[in-house]
Amino acid sequence: MTRPVTRELAEWTVSLRGDDIPEPVRAEGVRSFVNWLGCAVGGSAHETIDRGLDAVRPFTGTARAQVIGRNERLDELHAALINGISSHVLDYDDTHLKTIIHPAGPIASAVLAVAEPRGISGQDVLTALVVGMEVECRIGNSVYPDHYDRGWHITGTAGVFGAAAAVGRLLDLDARQMTWAYSLAATQSSGLREMFGTMTKSFHPGRAAQNGAMSAFLAKANYDSSEQGIEAPRGWANVASTKQDYDEILGDLGKTWEAGLNSYKPYACGIVIHPTIDGCQQLRAKLGDRIASIASVGLRTHPLVLELTGKKAPATGLEGKFSVYHAAATALLYGDGSPTAFTDEMVRDPRVTALRDRVSAQSDNAVHEDEVYISVRFEDGSTTELHVEHAIGSISRPLSDEQIVTKFRNQSIGILGEAAADELIRTAWQLEDHDDIAAITRLSAPA
Amino acid sequence: MTRPVTRELAEWTVSLRGDDIPEPVRAEGVRSFVNWLGCAVGGSAHETIDRGLDAVRPFTGTARAQVIGRNERLDELHAALINGISSHVLDYDDTHLKTIIHPAGPIASAVLAVAEPRGISGQDVLTALVVGMEVECRIGNSVYPDHYDRGWHITGTAGVFGAAAAVGRLLDLDARQMTWAYSLAATQSSGLREMFGTMTKSFHPGRAAQNGAMSAFLAKANYDSSEQGIEAPRGWANVASTKQDYDEILGDLGKTWEAGLNSYKPYACGIVIHPTIDGCQQLRAKLGDRIASIASVGLRTHPLVLELTGKKAPATGLEGKFSVYHAAATALLYGDGSPTAFTDEMVRDPRVTALRDRVSAQSDNAVHEDEVYISVRFEDGSTTELHVEHAIGSISRPLSDEQIVTKFRNQSIGILGEAAADELIRTAWQLEDHDDIAAITRLSAPA
Structure with missing residues (x-):
């Protein structure tokens, strides 16, 4: 019963x-x-x-x-x-x-x-x-x-x-x-x-x-x-x-x-992207002008990130909210994860689309939903890495x-x-x- | 693709x-x-x-x-x-x-x-x-x-x-x-x-x-x-x-x-009951006063009948529409399958509930959805049977x-x-x- x-x-x-x-x-x-x-x-x-x-x-x-x-x-x-x-x-x-x-x-x-x-x-x-x-x-x-x-x-x-x-x-x-x-x-x-x-x-x-x-x-x-x-x-x-x-x-x-x-x-987008934006904002503060010489960005994330936000080439602002690539690019270039990062104009911004295409992502079951590992390779071959353990806004780091x-x-x-x-x-x-x-x-x- | x-x-x-x-x-x-x-x-x-x-x-x-x-x-x-x-x-x-x-x-x-x-x-x-x-x-x-x-x-x-x-x-x-x-x-x-x-x-x-x-x-x-x-x-x-x-x-x-x-x-009820009502109406026309001496009614039906309309003791007219037992009883007693057979009053009618409790049903995968086999046993031990091959209203016998x-x-x-x-x-x-x-x-x- x-x-x-x-x-x-x-x-x-x-x-x-x-x-x-x-x-x-x-x-x-x-x-x-x-x-x-x-x-x-x-x-x-x-x-x-x-x-x-x-x-x-x-x-x-x-x-x-x-x-x-x-x-x-x-x-x-x-x-x-x-x-x-x-x-x-x-x-x-x-x-x-x-x-x-x-x-x-x-x-x-x-x-x-x-x-x-x-x-x-x-x-x-x-x-x-x-x-x-x-x-x-x-x-x-x-x-x-x-x-x-x-x-x-x-x-x-x-x-x-x-x-x-x-x-x-x-x-x-x-x-x-x-x-x-x-x-x-x-x-x-x-x-x-x-x-x-x-x-x-x-x-x-x-x-x-x-x-x-x-x-x-x-x-x-x-x-x-x-x-x-x-x-x-x-x-x-x-x-x-x-x-x-x-x-x-x-x-x-x-x-x-x-x-x-x-x-x-x-941030004004799918929650699973938040660790990536958090990390990219931190990298931007750290890297300054070197952002312009990024050759590639690699993300290692929880599997839901690619499942939910794997749009490679979003055509509208609403689609941009489901593209971890777009979100990483706007955070690195403009430090932005607010609504202005996800407008129809921003997903067509040439600087954003150029950097977006250099971002790749890989799922890893060992990575938590509020976590991300980011590795950046520059045109001169040098690299830098960053680990976000708990993204801002998560239960461990509440607003x-x-x-x-x-x-x-x-x-x-x-x-x-x-x-x-x-x-x-x-x-x-x-x-x-x-x-x-x-x-x-x-x-x-x-x- | x-x-x-x-x-x-x-x-x-x-x-x-x-x-x-x-x-x-x-x-x-x-x-x-x-x-x-x-x-x-x-x-x-x-x-x-x-x-x-x-x-x-x-x-x-x-x-x-x-x-x-x-x-x-x-x-x-x-x-x-x-x-x-x-x-x-x-x-x-x-x-x-x-x-x-x-x-x-x-x-x-x-x-x-x-x-x-x-x-x-x-x-x-x-x-x-x-x-x-x-x-x-x-x-x-x-x-x-x-x-x-x-x-x-x-x-x-x-x-x-x-x-x-x-x-x-x-x-x-x-x-x-x-x-x-x-x-x-x-x-x-x-x-x-x-x-x-x-x-x-x-x-x-x-x-x-x-x-x-x-x-x-x-x-x-x-x-x-x-x-x-x-x-x-x-x-x-x-x-x-x-x-x-x-x-x-x-x-x-x-x-x-x-x-x-x-x-x-x-008829004003779940379609899978329709063969049963059709057959019970035919039996009523054939049996006349002998309806009063029915000891039991056995139905052999398509499996969906019991799955969808197996309510043994409906309490409201709307529930009655999902009781093959109630529908058989009203069709045998009153010849009715119209909306008046499925009112709150009718599901409480003592004649209906008495006969309803004497109806049993058995699923048979060999019986089609618009088909039913009905067997009636009377108090004196005699029996009668009826087979509905295609219920009225089905594609073979359209209104x-x-x-x-x-x-x-x-x-x-x-x-x-x-x-x-x-x-x-x-x-x-x-x-x-x-x-x-x-x-x-x-x-x-x-x-």
Whole structure:
């Protein structure tokens, strides 16, 4: 007899009180929120958002929720979609390193959009966000890595459960309704890794936010569903993965917290490239003018680097985010790993393409995901080497609050203006102090 | 080098002219449309629709598309969702027997909703419907049975491609946009068989219609995506199935037509039960009062019957649709296989539950899907047997146009009234004569 995973998870989801979440986990939740908000502002000017808005604008209902970083307002479900896309389109958001889930996007995008017209407090928003991320990451753990290896984009496929959990709390679902919401999420879980490098990658956290929210709204209306959508013989875990470890979902639930393990990206690209960028930036500082006489660069990396980011000749900025060669070249030449290193112009820059073609990479199972060995050969035959043991932004070298603020400012000042950006940052850090989340949403649009 | 399946399919989708479809296939398309419309009217009064509408009403945009059988109007995407649910909730719609796809629901629900506010002609609606069903069934063939066996509800997972195709035609996508639309559909493909017996089963064709339409609207706005979402190493077919036969998609495309193989359900339940109901109705006619002295009923059936419809003690009407025991009992006692045989009341009827418990079933690989052997033992020890070689509604014994009309009338008179139901039926058969599809949609709501 299988344990009733869906129902037990639902019971926990609706019965937890905000006070039950340990203070360090709530604090990490605030960091997740601030980092996510900065990314959503920063991504909002990307043409992906213009096109997405063109597509959905004719269908939006009453404009009750803010599109972050823009002047548009949409109904809650469409705002969740667009904000989820904005927060992920630059690949600059956050990472649960055990699963490569980008946790906040699917959850915060749904929570903020649903909370705003309901005047929900910052404390309840934070609780919903943390619970949602916890559910998402635990469900991810239960099927990782098999599920991801098969080709599912786990941020979308696990994110929809987290969004259902978070919105389910905001709507005060009872345990049975929450069980249905999880099954409605299970049956909408989707997103393929094949979409990496296109606008459809960031569609995944957006759609997960929207679909998870819809699951909760349907369940609230007593639209019924399976009571074991996760664990049934033909439930989600069995259909979408060869591994199913339900202890990862229910074990020590409420005692240990995956949501407290979030990390924040220092670079705007696939996380597995980060050690390489970190190392190339260090080499640039060390080598100075000798960069111009590099004959070749050799990388020895974790195998996922080539599997995920092996594009030799990216044609667009979005493709550049999945080219370790491009990332190494921009870091060596310009010291840049921010969004400006991954524009359509930068992937066509002649200096970048010339150096990119001299970069090679080799997989090594002995190299960890946050590690890289770099060897450089110069035209005169001399060489230099560098080892990054733990990349910046990894769990061993987390971004400080100050670094999160700097990242937020760099992304948002061009969109909101300096004073407004700083006010938004200050207000976002005070998330738990606001009686009404509108205190934040009204500052997230340009004046 | 894999053939560019997604792109070749897209090129065919956008370049086909209505005249290229053979007349018998167009005629089957009209039968599919009429049958679908009757089911959408018939299902519209189910409480599943009330609850679905309660959930989505707050989010609907401009009310430009008719909810069939109801007085509500919604935006196109939400109308597609609700009409897709209505047309499938009674499990009374249609079947592509090679794949057990219910073809019209995901396609017609999207087409009608998008066509209405655009004043599109009946001929173009029919062409879009046929193309959509063709794409859906061919994609289904390419992964069936492995994909279905794994637990995917293929009406949802393949339906989303068909809806994207059909709406892509209505929006005049170019070939590249249609390629993106297919990849956007691929990354949204979802729906689990675990949901059978709940309101979430019929959510699948509805959501497939909505998601497929959204894929086309996004592509129209140049929201880009993979150009090989179906066949890439981590594309849909590889991720969601162990079988990938791309000849089933591209072979003889435009020459042989899966859309011409649609069949229409005579009974309102899982298709694999149909031979049993057919046989039990025949036995009832033959046995008369002796039905009351039945001691036991033995069924020898195709293995899918027990796998899909083995619920021993269904608690709701929707669960009853997945109980071969319940279906046999209602057919023997009341001669009924229509929606009234699968209500919450009927599954609690003491006569039905008493007889249901005396029905047993046995799987036999030698029995075809449209076949059944029934043996009845009476209290006095005597026995009788019956063999159904091809159930009514199967490809060998298709419903006639008159039977489709009778089915439509039985479902719709109680909702629209007799005169209005007959006018809608007459107008629907003349699909190709209407310059504006509104001629049909305005008759599909109660006066």
